[in-house]
Amino acid sequence: MKRILFTLLIISIGLQTTAQTNKKELDKEAIKKMCGCFEVTFNFAETFNYSNDSLYKPSKNKVSKGLEWAQLVTDKEDQIEIQHLLQVGSPEQPMIVKHWRQNWLYENTNLYSYNADNVWTYENKSADEVAGQWTQKVYQVDDSPRYEGSATWVHVDGKSYWENIANAPLPRREYTTRSDYNLTVRGNRQEITPYGWVHDQDNSKVVRTANQEDRVIAKEKGYNTYKRVDDSKCAAAAQWWVDNQEKWALVRTKWDEVYNKNKDLHLEQKVDNKVLYKHLFGEGYEDQKSIDQLIESFVKE
Numbered sequence: 001m002k003r004i005l006f007t008l009l010i011i012s013i014g015l016q017t018t019a020q021t022n023k024k025e026l027d028k029e030a031i032k033k034m035c036g037c038f039e040v041t042f043n044f045a046e047t048f049n050y051s052n053d054s055l056y057k058p059s060k061n062k063v064s065k066g067l068e069w070a071q072l073v074t075d076k077e078d079q080i081e082i083q084h085l086l087q088v089g090s091p092e093q094p095m096i097v098k099h100w101r102q103n104w105l106y107e108n109t110n111l112y113s114y115n116a117d118n119v120w121t122y123e124n125k126s127a128d129e130v131a132g133q134w135t136q137k138v139y140q141v142d143d144s145p146r147y148e149g150s151a152t153w154v155h156v157d158g159k160s161y162w163e164n165i166a167n168a169p170l171p172r173r174e175y176t177t178r179s180d181y182n183l184t185v186r187g188n189r190q191e192i193t194p195y196g197w198v199h200d201q202d203n204s205k206v207v208r209t210a211n212q213e214d215r216v217i218a219k220e221k222g223y224n225t226y227k228r229v230d231d232s233k234c235a236a237a238a239q240w241w242v243d244n245q246e247k248w249a250l251v252r253t254k255w256d257e258v259y260n261k262n263k264d265l266h267l268e269q270k271v272d273n274k275v276l277y278k279h280l281f282g283e284g285y286e287d288q289k290s291i292d293q294l295i296e297s298f299v300k301e
Helices: 002-032 231-259 276-280 288-298
Strands: 036-049 062-075 079-088 095-106 110-114 119-124 134-139 145-151 154-156 159-168 183-193 196-207 215-229 265-267
Touching: 002 079, 002 095, 002 154, 002 159, 036 231, 062 095, 062 215, 062 231, 079 231, 095 231, 110 145, 110 159, 134 159, 215 231, 231 288, 276 288
Parallel strands: none
Antiparallel strands: 036 062, 036 215, 062 079, 079 095, 095 134, 110 119, 119 265, 134 145, 145 159, 154 159, 159 183, 183 196, 196 215
């Protein structure tokens, strides 16, 4: 009898392991479906106003379009990294803009949570908290941190999606025009669709002040659609990455060194009156030493 029970236990463990492996492969397949060439439409609209200021003006609806090349940078067992590149302008002479980067890590325990005012708080989760989950780490155009969150990919009723709530800085379309809030609480849903994928957002615009309760001044809806098109349409962006990937590998190497210290991170807004991406997008930062020194100048100890 004991031998039978032991055999059944071994079979059960084997079936669970196989199921977990199959689930993980489905997760990876879904994530990699976000790679390729897409016609993108970015839609944002402020939906609810909670401000006590009678002169409060909601943000205008924002709709923009473009081509986006999502380049697979890393494809490992527990890591999938995708670099996004915007391709805008005329098809004959397009302009390429290095866009955001997303890094997916399986059962990752180290995260950085944005805490307003250019400060990210380091968090260490237990292995039990992140079992079966993927962390999505989203980075700015200069590979500095943006927001991170851990959740489980769901595959049900023919759908594949991932949902998470994460604290983030103001988006660029807001921080150049708004100063009445300092934190975005992002509700993110990434769902794979028959035409490509969609980034569905329910965001809160929050005022965070030390030793006070967070105050929500408005809600925002974001709905960004990525419609897959032939990769040839993004040939210019794909070539740009071939030509520039070595430099950005050096940038990621330095940032990884910073992140791997596993401690709170406070960044300067500007150095020499310029934000980091303007330094990196300019001339003079092509080798590891100069890139290291530049990024270190933005990291407050």
